[in-house]
Amino acid sequence: MNDFFSWARLAEELPLILMRLPVTLSIVFVATTGGLILGTIAAVIRLAKAPALYQITSTGISFFRGTPIIVQLFVVYFGLPVLLKVFGVNANRWPKLFFVCITYSLNMSAFLSEIIRSAISSVDAGQREAAYSVGLTSSQAFFRVVAPQAVLIALPSFSVSLLALLQNTSLGFTIGLIDMVGQVRAIAIRTHHVFEGYIAAAAIFVLLSILFNFLLSLLEKKLKSKIFKEERRGI
Template identity: 50%
Template sequence: MAGGFFFFRRVIEYFPKVLSKLPVTLNIVLVSIGIAVILATAIAAIRIKKLPVLSQLAATYVSFVRGTPILVQLFLVYYGMPLLITFFAGKNITSEWNKLIFVYIAYGLNEAGFLSEHIRAAILSVPSGQSEAGYSVGLTGVQTFFRIVLPQASRVLIPGFSTMLVGLLPATSLAYMLGVTDMMGKVKAIGTVTFHTLEGYFCAAVIFVLASFVLERIFIRLSEQLNYERKIKGA
């Protein structure tokens, strides 16, 4: 395909360059989701237990995260966190931080707000009788949760979690706004040098679609495996 604004030979030339930054994008996804899982679990536990004050704060946090654009949150973390740390620590220890750290934190905080609701719903979907059965055979609260509640809640959680993870992949395209050279950052750099951006965006779109497809297939396979094991145990 050729034309005044789009040449396929440029696609062939730019594709390896854009693809070389896929590990940066995947790294953002993995680290951010790791932060989100830890924070979301704590938020979900606080809201399920209805701890005074903390439960209200957690609900406010979730509402804020779900009601503001991720781009706004990126800039709030990037510009606001140094001010907070300086206020409490007396000095700005973030001045030498890699910009990726701010991206990890911003996306981690964002995903935690959404994931906490999925985790809370998954845990509450397990009938209370399951926990009572665990207590009746002498299991502690922790043992009951990990042996009885968590396995059942995981099956409910996986579809929502997979949707979030797949959605996070293209959402990381905004990381370049903080100066991170991920795939979109590479496209911008190519455009600055060559004055041709359409081919770069096309390359990024293809890579995002393929990567999202692979992630979807992994979670579909995982869900099928869990359902199969459930049927075997129930047989």
């Protein structure tokens, strides 16, 4: 049993794995930020239904929603340098983290675009009309009335996407990125012991998931409070 699992090895490997936590968190932060920006743009295009852009956006969303993220990662990692080479750009020495962030941002944007689009569409049109009736402009009506409600509607689905993104960061090791899971594999190759490292990584992922859920829960409560105050003030 001692050879299979050792608390001493777990205590020794945990700090080494935590050293790579910033890599995992940077992927989550960049992909979420990029996904929100690109997803919002895609949602606006789909809501506006501009003919050419609508088809291009829909095709991209279908690809990233319909294929495994590991396939997308390989397509970006091996395909982007070939594409950029046509324009005289050598991307062969670019950090692996860059390709991971690009892939996860595009993947996140595909899912968030649908979440954002459906959330905005779900807000009752009467809410906007009521805002106009009390003298708000179109932009004021959107940001003060529609947007807070849309965000509140989107939060549960956004939480699911965020936690899925956190878990999917573990695939970065497939192209040689040394994140937490990559560090576990490096330790396993060196020590020939794998159980302790994966237990430590699993515990970190669970704690991160709990933390993200807690923060999103606070955001949801704050939004509900803001919407309630706006309603009490008559917008």
